[in-house]
Amino acid sequence: MKTSISLKPTIFVIFGGTGDLNMRKLAPALYNLYSDGYMPQKYAIIGTARKKLTDQKFRDVLMEGVNSFSRTGKVKKEKWSKFAESVHYTSVDVSAPETFKSLKDDIEKYQQEFGPGTQVVYYLAVAPSLFPLIAKCLSDYKLAGDEESCRIVIEKPFGRDLETAKELNQLLTSIFTEKQIYRIDHYLGKETVQNIMAFRFANSLLEPLWNRTYIDHVQISVTEQLGVGDRGGYYESAGALRDMIQNHILQLLCLIGMETPINFDADEIRNKKVDVLKAMRPFSPDDIRFSTVRGQYTKGWVEGKEVPGYRHENGVNPDSNTETFAAIKFFVDNWRWQGIPFYVRTGKRLFQTSSLITIQFKDVPHQIFPAAVTEHWQQNRLIISIQPEMSIRLQVQAKRPGLDMVLNPVDMVFDYKGTYTTETPEAYETLLLDVMTGDQTQFMRADQVESAWELLMPVVNAWESKKSLSFPNYTADSWGPEDAEALIARDGFHWFTLPLNKD
Numbered sequence: 492m493k494t495s496i497s498l499k500p501t502i503f504v505i506f507g508g509t510g511d512l513n514m515r516k517l518a519p520a521l522y523n524l525y526s527d528g529y530m531p532q533k534y535a536i537i538g539t540a541r542k543k544l545t546d547q548k549f550r551d552v553l554m555e556g557v558n559s560f561s562r563t564g565k566v567k568k569e570k571w572s573k574f575a576e577s578v579h580y581t582s583v584d585v586s587a588p589e590t591f592k593s594l595k596d597d598i599e600k601y602q603q604e605f606g607p608g609t610q611v612v613y614y615l616a617v618a619p620s621l622f623p624l625i626a627k628c629l630s631d632y633k634l635a636g637d638e639e640s641c642r643i644v645i646e647k648p649f650g651r652d653l654e655t656a657k658e659l660n661q662l663l664t665s666i667f668t669e670k671q672i673y674r675i676d677h678y679l680g681k682e683t684v685q686n687i688m689a690f691r692f693a694n695s696l697l698e699p700l701w702n703r704t705y706i707d708h709v710q711i712s713v714t715e716q717l718g719v720g721d722r723g724g725y726y727e728s729a730g731a732l733r734d735m736i737q738n739h740i741l742q743l744l745c746l747i748g749m750e751t752p753i754n755f756d757a758d759e760i761r762n763k764k765v766d767v768l769k770a771m772r773p774f775s776p777d778d779i780r781f782s783t784v785r786g787q788y789t790k791g792w793v794e795g796k797e798v799p800g801y802r803h804e805n806g807v808n809p810d811s812n813t814e815t816f817a818a819i820k821f822f823v824d825n826w827r828w829q830g831i832p833f834y835v836r837t838g839k840r841l842f843q844t845s846s847l848i849t850i851q852f853k854d855v856p857h858q859i860f861p862a863a864v865t866e867h868w869q870q871n872r873l874i875i876s877i878q879p880e881m882s883i884r885l886q887v888q889a890k891r892p893g894l895d896m897v898l899n900p901v902d903m904v905f906d907y908k909g910t911y912t913t914e915t916p917e918a919y920e921t922l923l924l925d926v927m928t929g930d931q932t933q934f935m936r937a938d939q940v941e942s943a944w945e946l947l948m949p950v951v952n953a954w955e956s957k958k959s960l961s962f963p964n965y966t967a968d969s970w971g972p973e974d975a976e977a978l979i980a981r982d983g984f985h986w987f988t989l990p991l992n993k994d
């Protein structure tokens with residue numbers, strides 16, 4: 492986390508320079524960092540892909556991306572021209588190692604121009620099957636550098652199971668040190684997610700309540716209204732478990748469940764997070780039957796438009812067993828959380844797009860109010876809304892104004908929009924800056940990734956080996972399969988949602 496910025500000269504190599512991720516996220520983030528004065532004085536951005544492009548054509552393509560997807564809207568002409576002077580393109584086919592030669596020449600040219608201390612960042616915005624090829628070529632061409640001069644950023648998914656994640660970790664760590672490897676989970680760069688640490692550890696009033704004595708359960712709900720769209724091919728080999736739970740949701744759970752770090756050191760924080768994953772209760776076959784629910788959407792209507800079922804989306808097997816919804820009850824077996832359920836759910840084509848963490852506190856130990864005044868009684872809740880609304884709400888009971896004593900729940904709200912006038916940076920801006928400053932706090936360490944896979948493998952294997960006979964089992968625009976409601980209702984709770992914002 493930065494308080495002041497002084498960046499070393501940086502050569503930023505983007506593998507997959509012409510791809511969707513660069514257009515949507517990386518190029519807008521780099522341009523916004525430049526606009527806000529957060530790029531190094533000396534930098535070069537080198538895009539690579541198989542396509543043959545001139546520097547100018549590549550700049551034009553990137554500008555289109557920025558114009559379409561940047562949070563700050565269309566580029567300012569003068570600013571863009573200055574930024575784009577340092578943007579270049581080199582054609583590289585990573586399955587033809589000899590094509591790395593021209594990339595090496597480019598990197599060396601900028602290293603000489605920028606002088607000693609120049610750092611090189613390799614961003615792998617390509618299909619995961621190409622990660623090993625790129626890492627090997629960087630090694631063969633002696634481009635992997637050392638801890639100070641060189642970093643590699645790996646996009647998700649990191650492996651598709653424990654074995655492949657381990658293989659990739661082994662390969663990467665045979666070429667790079669752990670300090671050079673940045674496994675990105677863009678959720679961790681979101682302002683609201685970073686604020687969980689600030690909220691938990693910069694306020695003394697929460698910690699005494701943050702345990703099994705006062706909390707009765709936790710919910711993490713990451714729901715999307717969209718279907719898989721044109722990413723059906725990718726999603727077929729992923730599914731909700733791999734796409735959302737193994738990474739984003741378990742990382743959120745770690746932030747809620749972790750012990751207090753002794754300082755803000757990247758490894759100290761990551762140690763505390765990995766402790767949570769290691770304390771999570773392994774799944775027995777019975778747990779998989781009773782504590783997990785999978786779903787797949789069928790066709791339906793969203794905002795007056797008919798939308799196809801998952802099995803009819805492009806690139807999807809008409810008999811697909813891939814889950815587009817998953818709900819799981821986890822336990823963290825340690826002193827702080829023993830017996831407290833953590834319910835998580837995620838899915839596509841659901842009623843609402845939102846990411847919410849709800850911490851429900853235990854009820855008062857003794858009710859002094861008569862039943863007539865507590866009709867709307869609600870246990871206290873802390874609701875951290877990550878997106879689209881960015882807020883933290885504390886739901887408490889209050890007396891409704893009037894001559895009668897009637898209680899109802901009210902929200903004490905910290906809302907980003909109302910509190911701050913400064914714009915919120917995109918997650919990728921935060922994370923790319925972290926890579927340039929060498930701050931690994933918001934990136935996944937090898938043991939975090941592997942522990943998350945280890946925990947989920949019994950569920951992955953059970954779901955893959957046994958075809959669901961109930962698929963498709965929820966309609967578009969619903970909250971998912973009924974079994975997901977039952978999963979939480981059995982324990983006397985229900986999934987919490989925020990009212991739809993009609994703005």
Ligand code: NAP
Nearest residue numbers: 507508509510511512540541542584585616617619646647
């Ligand atoms: P994409 O649009 O398909 O882009 C793939 C890029 O790789 C293209 O630039 C392509 O250009 C290049 N490429 C393919 N084969 C190559 C080869 N043999 N040598 C060199 N370059 C090659 O994919 P994407 O959506 O940007 O996703 C990239 C990675 O980011 C994936 O791992 C994905 O899971 C991850 N990710 C993406 C998003 C997103 O919003 N898109 C979000 C999170 C994570 P050429 O065809 O010209 O070679």
